Amino acid sequence: MPNRHPMIDRMKQIAADVASKHAPDVDRHARFPVETLAALRAEKALSAAVPEEFGGAGMGLRDLAAMCAALGQGCGASSMVLAMHHIQVGCIARHGAHSAYFQDYMRGLVEHQWLLASMTSEVGTYGDTRSSICAVDIAGDRFTLNKDATTGSYCGHADGILVTCRRTAESPASDQVLVLVKKDDYTLTQTSTWDPLGMRGTVSPGFKLESSGHVDQIIPGSYADSSAVTMVPYSHVLWAGLWSGIAADAVSRASAVVRAEARKRIGETPPSAILLARVSQDLQSMRHNWQQVAAEFDEISADAGRREELTTMNWALRFNQLKCACSEAGPRIVHQALQIAGLMGYKNDSPFSVGRHYRDLLSASLMVSNERIAAKSASLLLVVKDD
Amino acid sequence: MSSKEQQDESIRQILAEHGRLAAPASSIARDAELSAHGLTSHATVNVMLALEEHFGIEFPDQMLTRGVFTSIATIQAAVEKLVDAG
Ligand SMILES: Cc1cc2nc3c(=O)[nH]c(=O)nc-3n(C[C@H](O)[C@H](O)[C@H](O)COP(=O)(O)OP(=O)(O)OC[C@H]3O[C@@H](n4cnc5c(N)ncnc54)[C@H](O)[C@@H]3O)c2cc1C
Numbered sequence: 469m470p471n472r473h474p475m476i477d478r479m480k481q482i483a484a485d486v487a488s489k490h491a492p493d494v495d496r497h498a499r500f501p502v503e504t505l506a507a508l509r510a511e512k513a514l515s516a517a518v519p520e521e522f523g524g525a526g527m528g529l530r531d532l533a534a535m536c537a538a539l540g541q542g543c544g545a546s547s548m549v550l551a552m553h554h555i556q557v558g559c560i561a562r563h564g565a566h567s568a569y570f571q572d573y574m575r576g577l578v579e580h581q582w583l584l585a586s587m588t589s590e591v592g593t594y595g596d597t598r599s600s601i602c603a604v605d606i607a608g609d610r611f612t613l614n615k616d617a618t619t620g621s622y623c624g625h626a627d628g629i630l631v632t633c634r635r636t637a638e639s640p641a642s643d644q645v646l647v648l649v650k651k652d653d654y655t656l657t658q659t660s661t662w663d664p665l666g667m668r669g670t671v672s673p674g675f676k677l678e679s680s681g682h683v684d685q686i687i688p689g690s691y692a693d694s695s696a697v698t699m700v701p702y703s704h705v706l707w708a709g710l711w712s713g714i715a716a717d718a719v720s721r722a723s724a725v726v727r728a729e730a731r732k733r734i735g736e737t738p739p740s741a742i743l744l745a746r747v748s749q750d751l752q753s754m755r756h757n758w759q760q761v762a763a764e765f766d767e768i769s770a771d772a773g774r775r776e777e778l779t780t781m782n783w784a785l786r787f788n789q790l791k792c793a794c795s796e797a798g799p800r801i802v803h804q805a806l807q808i809a810g811l812m813g814y815k816n817d818s819p820f821s822v823g824r825h826y827r828d829l830l831s832a833s834l835m836v837s838n839e840r841i842a843a844k845s846a847s848l849l850l851v852v853k854d855d
Numbered sequence: 856m857s858s859k860e861q862q863d864e865s866i867r868q869i870l871a872e873h874g875r876l877a878a879p880a881s882s883i884a885r886d887a888e889l890s891a892h893g894l895t896s897h898a899t900v901n902v903m904l905a906l907e908e909h910f911g912i913e914f915p916d917q918m919l920t921r922g923v924f925t926s927i928a929t930i931q932a933a934v935e936k937l938v939d940a941g
Contacts, residue, residue: 598895598896599895635891639891640877640891640892640893641893642890642893642894642895643890643891643893690890692890692896692921693921696896696921776920776922777917779920779921779922780916780917780919780920781900781916781919781920782916782919784896844896844897847897847900848900850900850904851900851903851904851907851914851919852916852919853913853915853916854916855915855916
């Protein structure tokens with residue numbers, strides 16, 4: 469394994485010093501984690517995914533996911549914000565690197581640490597990210613783009629949003645492009661409330677977006693391509709990374725309870741230590757799953773001649789399976805941690821509480837529905853031969 | 856009709872039946888991007904199954920890319936390669 473990027477240790481520090489301190493309040497009030505974001509900006513963490521040639525840290529997917537895992541141990545919602553931001557920057561870095569506009573934008577992002585949000589969901593497409601109703605309307609070198617999104621995490625706190633839409637008003641629903649819209653050029657009207665079970669600090673109500681901009685802000689190529697080789701891989705790996713961070717913090721709370729017990733009866737292994745051995749095994753599988761997929765992804769991405777491999781159905785299947793497996797493992801692991809910690813884990817005001825972890829991780833299987841993903845995998849398996 | 860023309864014809868029929876395209880498959884230019892005509896990844900699977908059945912071929916995994924299903928011309932190139940190899 470290559471050496472850990474120093475940014476990962478800085479995330480551990482921010483998780484311990486800032487994110488975990490504010491997490492209970494962020495969760496209670498379903499408010500944006502402003503303190504953590506300020507700390508991330510101070511470390512230039514928001515440009516971690518920007519290639520070095522444009523001034524960023526140029527981190528690969530494995531390191532970015534390790535960043536999210538580290539931050540997720542302090543505050544799941546903060547880490548989800550960081551992950552979603554990295555996903556948007558990844559799309560720009562990997563698909564806009566030949567555009568003078570996006571090169572400049574990335575330099576600006578490094579300097580100003582702009583935060584990017586995402587609008588793939590839309591009223592009327594029922595959770596299918598690969599179809600859009602809205603279309604980008606081009607006149608000369610300007611466009612207008614309006615979208616009614618069901619869920620728009622931290623859109624009210626972002627400096628820009630990547631929006632999926634149809635390429636033209638005549639295009640079929642699946643012929644999409646990704647468009648960057650900037651804060652000064654859009655208005656947002658909140659259309660629903662945000663009082664969910666978990667991931668409360670992502671502040672993700674519905675929004676009506678009205679925007680305009682220069683045609684250069686349309687990411688070159690098609691969303692079919694950027695979705696397959698960047699948006700889906702980045703989403704599933706980074707989410708898996710942060711989910712494993714949340715799960716790891718729950719396990720570490722449970723193991724603190726077990727250690728306290730062991731100190732009281734030295735020489736006897738507490739019965740709950742057996743449960744700890746089991747949950748630790750599940751956590752390892754979960755981590756190794758995203759680490760391996762990310763390492764292979766980075767290897768392929770480093771070799772321009774192999775990039776086409778990422779568009780194979782085999783890879784689509786692997787990303788799907790990673791997402792479903794890790795989103796199911798997360799809540800299961802926290803459930804086991806709760807069994808170990810007992811009442812100390814069940815009480816919200818105990819230092820060993822795993823309530824927020826549990827609620828946060830219940831979003832994992834819904835955030836792109838596992839049933840929807842499994843249906844796609846089932847269809848891919850009709851032709852993939854694993855040869 | 857040459858065998859190449861027959862292949863082109865069969866591919867268009869399969870696309871018409873399983874591709875759920877926005878335009879009639881018979882009128883689409885050979886090099887036109889099928890995604891712009893509404894070919895989704897889900898429909899691609901059905902098109903592939905029909906091609907495998909019709910031509911008696913099997914697409915190996917490394918050929919299950921979006922590149923192969925870009926246009927009628929790229930599909931035909933792949934089919935020809937597999938038919939010749941079979
Ligand atoms: C914390 C959080 C943050 C989010 N942030 C954003 C954001 O920033 N931007 C954004 O655009 N979106 C965001 N989303 C929305 C997300 O991307 C999905 O669009 C959304 O979670 C899906 O909503 P749904 O369950 O209503 O829809 P669906 O996916 O349609 O699922 C509805 C139900 O239908 C079933 N179902 C659907 N399709 C199939 C199928 N093919 N086969 C079998 N069953 C099926 C599912 O089991 C499910 O029960 C966020 C979601 C969460 C939870």
